[in-house]
Amino acid sequence: MLREGEVRIPSGCAISGIFSKKGKMLNGRSIIDSIATMHDRSNGLGGGFAGYGIYPQYKDAYAFHIFYDNTSAKLACEKFIDKHFDVINLSKIPTKKVAAITNEPIIMRYFVKPLPNRLKESQLEENEFTVQCVVKINTTINGAYVFSSGKNMGVFKAVGYPEDVGEFYRLDEYEGYCWTAHGRYPTNTPGWWGGAHPFAMLDLSIVHNGEISSYDANRRFIEMFGYKCTLLTDTEVITYIIDYLHRRLGFSFTEVSEIIAAPFWDTIESMKPEDRERLTYFRNAFSNMLITGPFSIMVGFDGGLMALNDRLKLRSMVVGEKDDMVYIASEECAIRVIEPNLDKLWSPKGGEPVIVTLEEGLK
Amino acid sequence: MDYQYPEFEVVRNADRCIGCRACERQCANEVHYYDADLGKMMCDESKCVNCQRCVTLCPTRALKIVKSDNTFRENANWTMENIKEIYKQAETGGVLLSSMGNPKPLPVYWDKILINASQVTNPPIDPLREPMETRTFLGQKPTEVKRDENGKIVNNLSSQLKLEVPIMFSAMSFGSISKNAHESLARAAAELGTYYNTGEGGLHKDFYKYGPNTIVQVASGRFGVHKEYLEAGAAIEIKMGQGAKPGIGGHLPGTKTVGEVSRTRMIPEGSDAISPAPHHDIYSIEDLRQLVFSLKEATEYKKPVIVKIAAVHNVAAIASGIARSGADIIAIDGFRGGTGAAPTRIRDNVGIPIELALASVDERLRQEGIRGNVSIVVGGSIRNSADVVKAIALGADAVYIGSAACIAMGCHQCRACHAAKCNWGIATQRPDLVKRLNPDVGYKRLVNLVEAWNHEIKEMMGGMGINSIESLKGNRLMLRGVGLNEKELEILGIKHAGE
Ligand code: SF4
Ligand code: SF4
Ligand code: SF4
Numbered sequence: 083m084l085r086e087g088e089v090r091i092p093s094g095c096a097i098s099g100i101f102s103k104k105g106k107m108l109n110g111r112s113i114i115d116s117i118a119t120m121h122d123r124s125n126g127l128g129g130g131f132a133g134y135g136i137y138p139q140y141k142d143a144y145a146f147h148i149f150y151d152n153t154s155a156k157l158a159c160e161k162f163i164d165k166h167f168d169v170i171n172l173s174k175i176p177t178k179k180v181a182a183i184t185n186e187p188i189i190m191r192y193f194v195k196p197l198p199n200r201l202k203e204s205q206l207e208e209n210e211f212t213v214q215c216v217v218k219i220n221t222t223i224n225g226a227y228v229f230s231s232g233k234n235m236g237v238f239k240a241v242g243y244p245e246d247v248g249e250f251y252r253l254d255e256y257e258g259y260c261w262t263a264h265g266r267y268p269t270n271t272p273g274w275w276g277g278a279h280p281f282a283m284l285d286l287s288i289v290h291n292g293e294i295s296s297y298d299a300n301r302r303f304i305e306m307f308g309y310k311c312t313l314l315t316d317t318e319v320i321t322y323i324i325d326y327l328h329r330r331l332g333f334s335f336t337e338v339s340e341i342i343a344a345p346f347w348d349t350i351e352s353m354k355p356e357d358r359e360r361l362t363y364f365r366n367a368f369s370n371m372l373i374t375g376p377f378s379i380m381v382g383f384d385g386g387l388m389a390l391n392d393r394l395k396l397r398s399m400v401v402g403e404k405d406d407m408v409y410i411a412s413e414e415c416a417i418r419v420i421e422p423n424l425d426k427l428w429s430p431k432g433g434e435p436v437i438v439t440l441e442e443g444l445k
Numbered sequence: 446m447d448y449q450y451p452e453f454e455v456v457r458n459a460d461r462c463i464g465c466r467a468c469e470r471q472c473a474n475e476v477h478y479y480d481a482d483l484g485k486m487m488c489d490e491s492k493c494v495n496c497q498r499c500v501t502l503c504p505t506r507a508l509k510i511v512k513s514d515n516t517f518r519e520n521a522n523w524t525m526e527n528i529k530e531i532y533k534q535a536e537t538g539g540v541l542l543s544s545m546g547n548p549k550p551l552p553v554y555w556d557k558i559l560i561n562a563s564q565v566t567n568p569p570i571d572p573l574r575e576p577m578e579t580r581t582f583l584g585q586k587p588t589e590v591k592r593d594e595n596g597k598i599v600n601n602l603s604s605q606l607k608l609e610v611p612i613m614f615s616a617m618s619f620g621s622i623s624k625n626a627h628e629s630l631a632r633a634a635a636e637l638g639t640y641y642n643t644g645e646g647g648l649h650k651d652f653y654k655y656g657p658n659t660i661v662q663v664a665s666g667r668f669g670v671h672k673e674y675l676e677a678g679a680a681i682e683i684k685m686g687q688g689a690k691p692g693i694g695g696h697l698p699g700t701k702t703v704g705e706v707s708r709t710r711m712i713p714e715g716s717d718a719i720s721p722a723p724h725h726d727i728y729s730i731e732d733l734r735q736l737v738f739s740l741k742e743a744t745e746y747k748k749p750v751i752v753k754i755a756a757v758h759n760v761a762a763i764a765s766g767i768a769r770s771g772a773d774i775i776a777i778d779g780f781r782g783g784t785g786a787a788p789t790r791i792r793d794n795v796g797i798p799i800e801l802a803l804a805s806v807d808e809r810l811r812q813e814g815i816r817g818n819v820s821i822v823v824g825g826s827i828r829n830s831a832d833v834v835k836a837i838a839l840g841a842d843a844v845y846i847g848s849a850a851c852i853a854m855g856c857h858q859c860r861a862c863h864a865a866k867c868n869w870g871i872a873t874q875r876p877d878l879v880k881r882l883n884p885d886v887g888y889k890r891l892v893n894l895v896e897a898w899n900h901e902i903k904e905m906m907g908g909m910g911i912n913s914i915e916s917l918k919g920n921r922l923m924l925r926g927v928g929l930n931e932k933e934l935e936i937l938g939i940k941h942a943g944e
Contacts, residue, residue: 293567295909296916302840303919306814331590337598346576356597363600366582369915370817375567376910394575394912396568 095279095291096120096244096265097399098411099380100420101387105444106406107135110253113261116409116416118245120265128266128278129247130239132287132382133258137234143170143193144212144284147230147237148219149275150188155225162223166215167194175238175251182246187275191236209284209329214308216283221310227276232285233384239264239278247278259440260387262380264289281317283325285384290317291412292397295375303370316377323371324381335381335388339435340364342373343393380410386439395432402427408438447536449529450515451491455499461507462486468499468508473866473878496859498868530789541789544862544872546689546781546826546848549793553781554800554933555832559942561923562908570912572903578913579899581608581843583820584749584773603773604749606680608843609638610899611914612833614891615778615824615845616662616684616753618644620697620706620718621785621862622851623879624651626871629854629887631655636888637895642845645669645684645695645720647709653677660751663740665694666720668710672743680774681740682751683733685724688782688825691755691796694720696786700865701874734770741771749773751822756780756802757795761809768810768818775819776845777802782825783848785872786863799825800839804937807840807919816840830901839937840919853894854887 098116102108113131137145146163150156163169171193177186196211204211216228230237235258238251244265264279280287294300294316301311301319307330309322320342327333327341341364344350350361365372376396381388389410391399402409402417402424409417414427430436455476464486469477474492477499479485493510500508517525530541563569570577584605591599614630621644628651630641635658642660647669652659661678663670675681686692697706697718707714727733737750752767753776754760760777767775779799784792803823810816823836824845836844852858855869862872870882902914911917925942926934934941 293910295563295567295911296920298922299916299918299920302811302921303816306811306816333590347578347580348576359600360598363598363602365915366605367586367602369582369586370918372913372915374911374913374916394570 095289096412096416097263097289097291097378097380098416099260099262099289099382099387099389099409101260101408101410101438103406103408103438103441105135105259105440107257107259108261110248110256110258110261112420113263114245114248114253116411116420117248117263117265119416119419120411120413121243121245125266127241128239128264129242129244130237130264130278130280130289131244131248131251131253132230132235132237132262132280132282132289133253133256134235134260134285134382134384135258136236136256137193140170140193141234143195144231144233145236146190146192146194146216146228147175148190148192149227149229150190151225153188155223156188156190159219159223159226162215162219163192163194166197166200167192168197169194176255177250178252180242180246180250183240183242183250186240186250213284213325217308217310221312229276230282230287232282232287235285235287235382235384237280237282237287239280240275241278260382262287262289262382262387277313277315279315279317280382281313281315281321283321284329285382286321286325286328287382288317288321288324288379290320290377290379291399292316292377292379292392293375294320294373294377294392296373297375299370300373317379320373320377320379323373327368327371328383335383335386335437336435337364339388339390339433341368341371343390343433343435344372345393345433378412385444386437388438389430389436391430391432391434393433398429400427400429401436406441408436410436447532449491449532451493451513453490453493453495453510454513455488455490455493456509456511457486457488458507459485461505463505463507465504467502467504471498471502471868473868473873473875474864494859494861494864495857496861496868497857542786542863543789543792543860544784544786545858545860546783547793548860551780552798554798554929554937555828555835557927557929558800558835558937558939559925559927560831560834560838560905560909561925563910567910569910570907572900572907575907575912577903577907579610579902581611581914582606583608583822583842585819586817588817604680604747606640606749606774607638608640610895611837611843611902612827612895612898613639613660613822613843613845614641614850615776615782615847616642616644616660616682616687617785617847617851618646618662618695618697619649619709620644620646620701620874622871623867623873623882624649624705625879625882625884625887626851626854627652628884629882629891630850631659632884632888633891633895634658636892639895640679642682643678646697646706646718647711648674648677649705649709662753664720665722665724666718668712668718668720675740675744675748678748680749680751681744682753682776683724683736683740683772684753685727685733686753686755686757686778687784688755688778688780688796688799689784690787690791691757691780693722693788693791696720698786698863698865703874706874730766730770733767733772737771751776753778755782756797756799756825758797760797760802761805764806764821765809765813765815768813768815772819774822774842775806776822776824777806778845779823779825783851784862799823800835801933801936803836803841804839808938811919830898831905833898834902834905834917835924837914837917838920838923839939840921842918849894850891853890854882
């Protein structure tokens with residue numbers, strides 16, 4: 083049986099997200115309740131969560147969540163980490179036995195900071211240094227897989243239904259200002275936990291519902307910039323594209339959405355000159371990062387959350403608001419179950435990003 | 446000993462022939478004649494090139510041209526063709542000349558590649574109901590973002606070509622083809638929102654008005670190249686090589702160097718226009734860089750520069766050099782590309798298939814991280830819209846069509862262009878023949894062809910769930926091979942069907 087990464091597996095999915103603009107600390111329980119209502123959109127072959135603001139005591143350290151297939155992978159990886167990082171804290175990620183979750187790997191968490199001399203030697207900036215180390219571990223240490231590497235955030239994922247995954251990771255013991263969740267419906271079994279979503283890179287985490295038709299065009303392009311698509315999933319390539327555009331080229335999330343879900347030429351031509359020029363430029367200069375085919379994605383980042391549909395809106399997605407709270411999900415029921423009295427509920431148009439961020443001074 | 450039985454037989458159905466003598470007037474090769482004594486049409490089939498002109502124009506469908514069944518003793522090694530060519534060379538001592546593309550039964554990889562379509566997990570899209578886009582820009586793409594003091598994005602793109610369809614007309618010089626053929630191409634390019642290419646024969650003064658849709662070529666012979674010419678086009682193409690005859694320069698027989706052709710080329714009438722094999726100022730990649738930049742200087746960096754090369758063995762390394770030379774676009778011409786005249790041995794034996802060349806160039810440029818430095822245009826030979834889709838999915842930005850464009854204008858691929866007596870008014874300069882190609886008709890047929898292809902491209906894209914051509918580019922997962930071996934699949938970078 084081929085593992086995810088050795089074969090490309092199409093999936094259908096459910097996604098859900100919660101965000102407090104005032105930075106209120108939300109218990110992980112609510113996101114479990116939300117995603118659980120969309121049980122039928124998953125098939126028990128992958129579920130996961132991302133929480134932001136969950137590690138305030140270590141907020142300046144990168145939190146690595148790592149799966150190990152065996153102890154020798156763990157030894158090799160820890161040796162690598164020790165050589166490159168100062169480990170501030172390490173522990174097993176607390177889990178609890180859930181009947182539906184089996185075959186668990188060794189799951190560890192490390193709070194780390196790059197070793198100053200190593201960082202200097204590499205002539206890289208801190209984030210890039212960390213990314214390169216993570217890629218190194220994931221591509222060269224057999225049996226070790228870093229699935230979360232951001233600051234003050236964390237990804238929790240497994241093979242199983244999302245609500246079981248949430249119980250397994252005891253998410254009700256965490257609190258954060260933003261949560262996203264993903265339930266997966268792969269058409270054949272991914273065979274290992276790394277294939278579940280969210281997919282994350284530094285503080286960027288992505289959940290995605292859809293199957294993009296531009297996959298290989300995007301993959302072959304982004305791999306020119308040092309990324310290596312090892313999982314062959316849409317989410318992975320979308321994450322790299324967003325990382326490249328946002329972190330490396332400095333585009334804002336609005337601009338990122340204008341590139342990856344660019345409007346049609348007809349629409350661009352009817353825009354006012356300034357927008358027309360910018361979008362024409364984007365569609366020419368960054369055309370290889372246009373994403374086509376059905377997708378709805380939620381991009382979590384430090385201090386914010388972006389939701390975006392493909393430009394034809396071939397996948398459902400609704401947004402609800404109540405006071406400072408923003409809810410986003412594949413289906414309305416996933417929002418209603420945790421907040422029945424919404425101030426506002428709407429369905430964003432294709433290609434139109436919904437971007438929410440913490441209020442001024444809260445980050 | 447040198448007598449050769451004619452290759453074709455002209456079969457005339459006497460019951461149908463009404464003696465109108467149209468065939469006689471139509472055949473520039475003087476095959477048909479009327480025998481007054483016998484009171485009937487006769488023919489000298491030894492001169493027939495099987496261009497199908499008389500067949501097409503005979504009002505009573507009395508004619509057909511068939512391959513002669515006269516044979517030498519069969520021999521798989523000493524085929525009749527091999528033997529006949531020896532007789533010809535033993536008699537004349539000359540180099541064998543041919544035209545159009547390589548006709549040998551070598552593999553056509555396009556036909557061994559199949560295209561994907563969506564089912565269930567991802568919806569196909571219907572081009573009649575949803576927008577479907579084929580606009581393409583050719584030129585260097587930036588890897589940095591520039592903003593002004595207010596944080597506004599600054600357009601830092603160098604000059605680009607904007608194509609409404611990913612198809613351009615490839616270089617065919619005025620001289621090798623007629624003025625009417627050029628006019629058809631120029632007008633079609635303008636109407637389609639794409640480009641045609643002057644080839645190496647300069648630009649006729651009447652056609653300067655199509656400049657915004659013209660690519661002007663600079664070849665080793667530098668015929669017809671001057672400042673005004675360079676400024677007239679939307680882009681400049683440096684021709685380093687051609688798929689039909691890699692390693693040698695252009696060749697225009699003196700019979701075609703007449704009147705306006707000689708004036709446009711700035712050479713004497715009746716002289717053979719033979720371009721040198723190399724550009725005498727380019728003996729290495731640094732020299733190419735200098736030429737690229739001198740052309741850019743001469744046109745104030747307003748025009749993208751294309752470097753056209755033939756697909757040869759180490760094409761990937763050559764392309765990588767070109768991508769670093771400042772060129773904006775690389776055009777690669779495969780070994781099946783057409784020509785107005787080429788030595789037969791070179792046409793049939795030198796160069797490699799475009800499919801393999803394209804796949805390895807695209808992959809190499811990506812491995813080196815410089816794919817964005819250049820756009821890739823491929824030609825030689827693209828025969829239909831499926832070839833276009835496959836080329837783009839392998840990694841091309843756009844394609845060049847030459848033979849297909851000629852065929853749209855009436856060419857029947859008789860491969861006798863070098864004889865300068867094209868009965869279809871394309872590869873000839875004889876005024877009576879040239880006027881057979883009416884530019885009003887020729888241009889419309891070209892427009893029809895490209896529009897039909899573009900519609901088919903959209904349908905295939907829609908089937909894959911892709912609504913914009915940029916998402917097809919380099920999307921090799923959309924392709925599968927059939928009947929290809931491991932090595933071929935590896936070079937093409939695609940999986941086998943069923944995988
Ligand atoms: S064109 Fe046809 S009908 Fe007329 S002379 Fe020739 S063969 Fe006879
Ligand atoms: S050369 Fe062409 S026109 Fe002349 S006889 Fe042959 S097919 Fe007919
Ligand atoms: S262009 Fe004319 S001469 Fe050349 S192959 Fe076509 S029909 Fe024959």
